[in-house]
Amino acid sequence: MLKGFSVYGLFGEYDYNINLSEGYVTFIHSLNGYGKSTVMRLISDTLRGNIDNVMDVCFERMDLRFDDGSALILENGEPPLIQMQKNEIEEEMPIEELSNILNVLYIPPDRTVINCGDLRPALETYLGRLTCRLNDAKENDRLESIPKDGRKEYNDAELEFWSKDLKAKLDFIKRAGIEPDMPAGYRFPPSRFEIMRYRRDYEELAFSVEEYVKRYYELSESTIVYLDIVNDLLVNKNIYINENNILSVRMDNGAALPLDKLSSGEKQILIMFYLFLFEAEAGSLVIIDEPEISLHVGWQQRLGKTFSDIARLRDMHIVVATHSPQVIHDNWDLSVELSVDNVR
Numbered sequence: 001m002l003k004g005f006s007v008y009g010l011f012g013e014y015d016y017n018i019n020l021s022e023g024y025v026t027f028i029h030s031l032n033g034y035g036k037s038t039v040m041r042l043i044s045d046t047l048r049g050n051i052d053n054v055m056d057v058c059f060e061r062m063d064l065r066f067d068d069g070s071a072l073i074l075e076n077g078e079p080p081l082i083q084m085q086k087n088e089i090e091e092e093m094p095i096e097e098l099s100n101i102l103n104v105l106y107i108p109p110d111r112t113v114i115n116c117g118d119l120r121p122a123l124e125t126y127l128g129r130l131t132c133r134l135n136d137a138k139e140n141d142r143l144e145s146i147p148k149d150g151r152k153e154y155n156d157a158e159l160e161f162w163s164k165d166l167k168a169k170l171d172f173i174k175r176a177g178i179e180p181d182m183p184a185g186y187r188f189p190p191s192r193f194e195i196m197r198y199r200r201d202y203e204e205l206a207f208s209v210e211e212y213v214k215r216y217y218e219l220s221e222s223t224i225v226y227l228d229i230v231n232d233l234l235v236n237k238n239i240y241i242n243e244n245n246i247l248s249v250r251m252d253n254g255a256a257l258p259l260d261k262l263s264s265g266e267k268q269i270l271i272m273f274y275l276f277l278f279e280a281e282a283g284s285l286v287i288i289d290e291p292e293i294s295l296h297v298g299w300q301q302r303l304g305k306t307f308s309d310i311a312r313l314r315d316m317h318i319v320v321a322t323h324s325p326q327v328i329h330d331n332w333d334l335s336v337e338l339s340v341d342n343v344r
Helices: 036-047 051-055 095-100 122-139 156-174 192-197 199-233 264-279 297-314
Strands: 002-010 014-019 025-029 061-066 071-075 081-086 089-092 104-107 113-115 119-121 237-241 247-251 285-289 317-321 335-337
Touching (some): 002 036, 025 036, 025 297, 036 051, 036 061, 036 095, 036 104, 036 285, 036 317, 104 264, 113 122, 119 122, 122 199, 122 247, 122 264, 156 192, 192 199, 199 237, 199 264, 264 285, 264 297, 297 317
Parallel strands (some): 025 317, 025 335, 104 285, 285 317
Antiparallel strands (some): 002 014, 002 061, 061 071, 071 081, 113 119, 237 247
16 A cells, blocks of 8 residues: 655655555645645556656656555656665566556546546446446346365354355345345255255355355445445435436435436535445555535535545545645544645
């Protein structure tokens, strides 16, 4: 994971040396014009291997420090010099290997429109992707047969306990509208008597259920958490997944509300948390620039806690670039300023 970064000669003016917080979230703030957004894009483009974008930025050098003690050193030039430092030994790194260092998701301030070859409304595009994923999960509900090689062996008591745990996970997955096509004639979880009588069949079934849970648990968890977060913020309305796996909005009085009739702030909430939960991989770095856009102060104050909860759930680190003290709220111990004192 990224633990800090240094940027030298940004715009020919500024040197920055920033350590990220030890928690799941770091807030970075500064006055306008000191390159906060530029640095966020620079880190993201470097870790995604977008060197053409990196070279368009006026800076001399950037160091990215990781929690394993290694550091990526990038010196701007024609061509740029890229080195990975480990144990005080520097080795040149090919550009194509940059994207293998760390998964990163960058969420820009202008996030309501995305470029997919043409400009499209982001919210409708993202929710369309979610519908496709849920449809795929429902259509592929068959339990797979698992090869015996390398499987763990369970005694009767362990198999009974394991099956109960798997059933609890299946019940959770079902909350997202996803469930497997279970074989007829078998109760799951089985009783101890059923295990004793049909042990081989239930052992095979348990391994198949385990594979299904691994396949769809994260999608289901993301869907459930997404609905919970957004509905906790929305006023006089709620979102839900309808029978066609389409995210829909309903007013408290029962009236349906089209997505395009949501306020700009409500759309921002739906977009931001979709990206966090469905586009960011577990263990990744997520950089979000100006999450406060179009949001009421009350919502801004709740963002930090929600970001931290999501990061903990997915073992991510979230870097928040913001102008809003309300977004930082009572988390100033997790904040870092790009200070004017660092001017050359």
